[in-house]
Amino acid sequence: MIDCWQPPTSAMEASLDLENQQMMEGSSQTLQIDRRSARFPCCIVWTPLPVISWLVPFIGHIGICREDGVILDFAGPNFVCVDNFAFGPVTRYLQISKAKQCHINSQQSAYDADDQCGQDEIGRDACTWDDALRKSTQEFQHKSYNLFTCNCHSFVANNLNRLGFQSGGWNVVNLAAFIFLNGRWVSKASMVGTFLPFVVVFGLGIMFGGWTFLTFLAFFTFVLVGWFLLGTYCFKNLIQL
Template structure:
């Protein structure tokens, strides 16, 4: 057998193997398609897509969709964060990642973080850090009416979402005050319900928790949080000098001092 014949034979064998693999791949896909069709032949494609998102992606952090499952979330406040960058607005998230935050009198925002996109977050390991029986959420895959109906039917259980539901219902009857009942009060209340790290949470240690352990969503989020403070402080020093620094120090001591005193010395002043 000459060289050309050998090359032709090898080429035929290679082509045959490729065709065999291709045919096997098609057969596998057809089997999977038939299997899926048999299992869910009446499932609407759009409904299936929503179910897939709810069950497979529900526990993944997705900043673009504002989904932070089992997280405490934080964003800077206008004006106040420009002067004191570690003070901001906080919320806590359901198991499906939807943000809940106390944003005004008798009003808890759902899936609409009051002061903009999340810049920092802390994800909580509920099995490890919560001293309660945190079962699977009853919410994933439900709409809001079904979520509320579960409560009406008494399906409370010891779940993460049920604890947050109770906290939300309580704060829907609270007046809002920056100094006595604010977003930090709401988060502290829910952390205590969850038994997070044995409880004992208040507005001060919630703020410290975010400051020390909070993860940045992105570099842009960090700039969004600190750049206004740098700019305001820079202009303040240029045009105000020592007067501005004195005002800034006084404002910081006054605001931070109030929360420390009201939390640890006058415990009835701040609602939780």
């Protein structure tokens, strides 16, 4: 009778642990993005604003999505849009890894969680993704909308800080820069649709206005960007989060 060789017990246990880990990771993967149905699970989403984005194309409207991909965006006084992005279809998005980039408990469903979330060791709300979004939505449903002091970027920054995304510290300025530099285009058509109005307005402005138009554009951009820089870093209570 020939004895069959068996791997060491420790090796078998390690193999089983690896298989279990892979199964757990596979079962908790984020839902797939569906561009046609406007479903962007655990994403920050962006779209250009009429008129403003025609002059300053890196400024637009922003929202954040639930785990099922439904978009939430702060679009008016005491009003958070659900599954109806206020200024048109999504043109850019950035998906967030809950497990690697956020300090949340991803093992519990948001709708089964208690209303009161615990706190982790660094004092952040230890909620699920949807719990955090629900709490921010409830908060902003009692806030007045103002383009210059409490806008869609304030809402998304509030959500990201509540989620502990990349250790928090989000505001309207670094959020706008983050999505502009790291966001992915939904399609080539969305990229063209974002920059084409700016190119047309800029071309017509140069043709008919010359240096007067360039001076106006530079002044408008300087005032708009300067306001948010001052309101964020110099007068910290001016822009709400």
